[in-house]
Amino acid sequence: METMLKIDNIHVYYGAIHAIKGISLEVKQGEIVTLIGANGAGKSTTLRTISGLLKPKEGSIRFMEKDIAGVKAHQIVKEGISQVPEGRRIFAEMSVLENLELGAFIRNDKDAIREDMEMVFHRFPRLEERKEQLAGTLSGGEQQMLAMGRALMSRPKLLLLDEPSMGLAPLLIREIFSIIQDINKTGTTVLLVEQNANMALSIAHRAYVLETGRITLSGDAKELAASEEVRKAYLGG
Amino acid sequence: MDFTHLLVQQLINGVSLGSIYALIALGYTMIYGIIKLINFAHGDIYMVGAYIGFFAITQAGMSIVPALLVSMVVTGLLGMVVEKLAYKPLRHAPRISILITAIGVSFFLEYTSMYFVTPTPRTFPAVIDNISFNLGSFVINGQQLMILGITVLLMAILTFIVQKTKTGKAMRAASFDTETAQLMGIDSDRIISLTFCIGSALAAAAGVLVGIYYNTIDPLMGIMPGLKAFVAAVLGGIGILPGAVAGGIILGIIEALVSGFLSSTFRDAAAFAILILVLLVKPSGLFGKNTREKV
Numbered sequence: 465m466e467t468m469l470k471i472d473n474i475h476v477y478y479g480a481i482h483a484i485k486g487i488s489l490e491v492k493q494g495e496i497v498t499l500i501g502a503n504g505a506g507k508s509t510t511l512r513t514i515s516g517l518l519k520p521k522e523g524s525i526r527f528m529e530k531d532i533a534g535v536k537a538h539q540i541v542k543e544g545i546s547q548v549p550e551g552r553r554i555f556a557e558m559s560v561l562e563n564l565e566l567g568a569f570i571r572n573d574k575d576a577i578r579e580d581m582e583m584v585f586h587r588f589p590r591l592e593e594r595k596e597q598l599a600g601t602l603s604g605g606e607q608q609m610l611a612m613g614r615a616l617m618s619r620p621k622l623l624l625l626d627e628p629s630m631g632l633a634p635l636l637i638r639e640i641f642s643i644i645q646d647i648n649k650t651g652t653t654v655l656l657v658e659q660n661a662n663m664a665l666s667i668a669h670r671a672y673v674l675e676t677g678r679i680t681l682s683g684d685a686k687e688l689a690a691s692e693e694v695r696k697a698y699l700g701g
Numbered sequence: 702m703d704f705t706h707l708l709v710q711q712l713i714n715g716v717s718l719g720s721i722y723a724l725i726a727l728g729y730t731m732i733y734g735i736i737k738l739i740n741f742a743h744g745d746i747y748m749v750g751a752y753i754g755f756f757a758i759t760q761a762g763m764s765i766v767p768a769l770l771v772s773m774v775v776t777g778l779l780g781m782v783v784e785k786l787a788y789k790p791l792r793h794a795p796r797i798s799i800l801i802t803a804i805g806v807s808f809f810l811e812y813t814s815m816y817f818v819t820p821t822p823r824t825f826p827a828v829i830d831n832i833s834f835n836l837g838s839f840v841i842n843g844q845q846l847m848i849l850g851i852t853v854l855l856m857a858i859l860t861f862i863v864q865k866t867k868t869g870k871a872m873r874a875a876s877f878d879t880e881t882a883q884l885m886g887i888d889s890d891r892i893i894s895l896t897f898c899i900g901s902a903l904a905a906a907a908g909v910l911v912g913i914y915y916n917t918i919d920p921l922m923g924i925m926p927g928l929k930a931f932v933a934a935v936l937g938g939i940g941i942l943p944g945a946v947a948g949g950i951i952l953g954i955i956e957a958l959v960s961g962f963l964s965s966t967f968r969d970a971a972a973f974a975i976l977i978l979v980l981l982v983k984p985s986g987l988f989g990k991n992t993r994e995k996v
Contacts, residue, residue: 517880541886553881555874566874569867570886618886 465492474523485677496654498664501674507657515547516540546620552611556600567617584613605636629660661698665689711961717845719953720852724907725930726945728900734876734940741803744927745810750776750905751918765828773902780901814920822919825912932976938986
């Protein structure tokens with residue numbers, strides 16, 4: 465499989481705080497890769513650096529053979545990377561439809577946008593029922609679906625998901641994760657950040673474990689899920 | 702009868718004055734909505750707009766509509782330049798720095814203008830015939846009708862842009878959550894620049910209309926209407942466009958009623974009493990929901 469995203473030894477700072485201390489990882493075409501780890505380990509920071517919201521002080525990020533470290537967030541989307549941010553961050557005061565339209569902001573192919581909108585509605589039927597509603601009136605699960613649908617509207621090659629399970633009931637989490645698998649099967653590569661390591665490892669091909677800004681373990685998701693170290697630290701024994 | 706008569710007459714005056722406040726308040730509220738800056742230089746942008754309109758009419762011999770358009774375009778560009786030079790370098794600075802910079806820009810515009818156009822007030826040419834219409838026993842004059850017509854038209858155009866166009870949706874998205882808007886591929890710097898352009902153009906239109914209404918302009922004319930428009934924006938709920946319009950009109954009406962029934966000396970006091978009252982009773986304004994704190 466071809467390498468899609470290759471991060472080499474990046475260092476990221478929040479002001480004086482050294483949040484990412486030399487992370488290297490790669491995502492291959494067609495994979496689901498997950499980053500797991502405790503709160504504050506640097507998972508979200510890594511995603512935000514890939515999507516251009518943060519700038520690495522050192523190191524390189526290559527996506528499809530192109531150096532994208534330090535490229536501005538609104539241009540990264542055009543390269544084919546789309547992020548579902550932590551806490552969903554939907555545009556609450558706009559309608560569901562408008563949220564999806566904004567997801568397709570970089571595109572001008574009206575007919576194809578309409579088709580993709582149908583595709584999103586097919587994947588998330590509840591969004592179609594509520595398309596005229598203000599996004600802020602949706603339930604937590606529906607908002608997560610909207611955030612994912614919105615991200616898909618840019619036709620990303622790589623989808624970054626930041627804590628999609630946050631604040632959702634177990635049944636909904638299972639639904640969301642099976643949708644993530646579906647999205648992956650239809651050709652979108654996924655980089656998933658999760659605190660719910662169990663769920664994440666169950667759908668991912670490979671995984672990286674982050675601890676205070678460094679990668680401490682990496683490998684096949686199934687093997688990691690079975691390893692003593694990961695079980696103790698992240699899977700509750 | 703006399704009382705009702707005076708009341709209705711003052712309402713007519715109040716709505717026309719208020720619609721001018723509304724135009725200025727729209728710019729205040731749009732700029733606040735997107736970068737959370739109380740742009741204290743906004744009143745001076747309005748003053749510059751009035752002067753550009755003045756020179757377009759007196760020096761270039763334009764009639765009112767082209768002069769209004771020229772003033773809006775040039776002032777819109779000025780707004781973009783101010784944002785780029787003064788505010789953009791402070792995008793990540795503490796909010797107080799950019800606020801103080803806005804006050805600096807305000808003085809800069811006032812006194813640079815004074816240098817070029819002299820502090821002497823100028824008489825704005827009478828661009829439309831001094832006609833008035835009698836509706837029963839009430840009088841509405843040509844200027845008031847024109848102010849209302851132009852304001853309503855501009856607001857309709859603004860509403861269309863903000864609600865229906867792709868750029869307008871990007872503006873609303875960026876104003877709600879700039880970072881997430883960037884994740885959609887929206888260039889927030891461009892949107893901020895555009896917001897300053899539109900807000901300044903609206904202020905310019907207000908400046909020209911005030912010139913026509915009061916017949917006189919001077920380099921410090923922006924201070925009081927700038928503050929009043931700020932009150933109007935806060936009254937309606939800062940950051941909310943329909944709130945700015947409502948706030949402007951209500952403020953105009955209250956001022957007209959105070960001038961009509963008490964004394965025009967208390968006009969300004971009334972405006973600021975409203976500000977104090979709003980801040981005490983409902984700081985989020987008439988149209989505001991309870992303050993939303995982003996985590």
